[in-house]
Ligand SMILES: [Zn+2]
């Protein structure tokens with residue numbers, strides 16, 4: 613009994629302590645909120661909530677959810693019949709993945725968020741990116757036995773940066789969607805130099821052999837749908853090299869999902885010539901004429 617009474621007393625004391633601490637935390641948060649109001653992750657304007665773009669930056673984002681190449685997910689004209697279409701580049705040289713969608717096109721706001729995560733250590737931006745990628749992930753993963761695999765960093769780069777931005781995004785995606793992730797399946801054998809400004813062949817040469825499977829990868833990946841997660845899909849050379857390595861695990865399917873995709877101007881959603889609208893115009897003309 614004495615023990616029970618003691619427990620109750622301790623319990624009450626704990627709760628009182630918690631209330632007191634909670635109050636202090638709330639007050640602290642109010643002070644911090646006052647001093648550091650939530651800001652737009654792209655332009656820094658004050659916004660209503662954390663992880664929220666201001667209206668101008670939000671409306672500047674180009675969401676890539678229109679018709680796309682079945683293999684590399686580059687935007688395609690809308691009226692071409694059938695959904696399993698491939699772009700010219702994929703017909704000439706099929707990539708090692710089935711689908712590589714991105715949440716948004718790589719524009720000013722999308723770039724700023726990615727750079728602030730990667731170099732500015734704004735790790736909270738991983739959650740914002742994942743929130744806007746989650747819908748694409750759910751569509752991509754379907755009912756299959758999907759597993760998220762963040763594009764790994766070489767251990768030296770991980771050591772100097774302190775974190776892998778793609779792994780942070782994969783963690784948030786796993787938390788939001790429930791699709792599991794495995795950070796130990798794919799290894800980075802070499803730290804690759806920047807691919808910027810290099811031609812296609814040179815890029816492929818730089819990333820060749822950059823990735824390897826973990827010794828027990830086959831046991832964990834065979835028959836599954838592996839989804840590579842990256843922040844920016846630029847030339848796709850890194851994703852192709854990583855996907856090629858994953859294919860050797862016996863996975864049933866390999867695809868990729870990134871935050872932002874570099875899309876040539878002519879293929880941007882607003883600039884694509886819409887064959888569908890032309891078609892309906894012609895039908896209308898026929899009907900009225
Ligand atoms: Zn903004």
Ligand SMILES: [Zn+2]
Nearest residue numbers: 681684699702
């Ligand atoms: Zn393609």
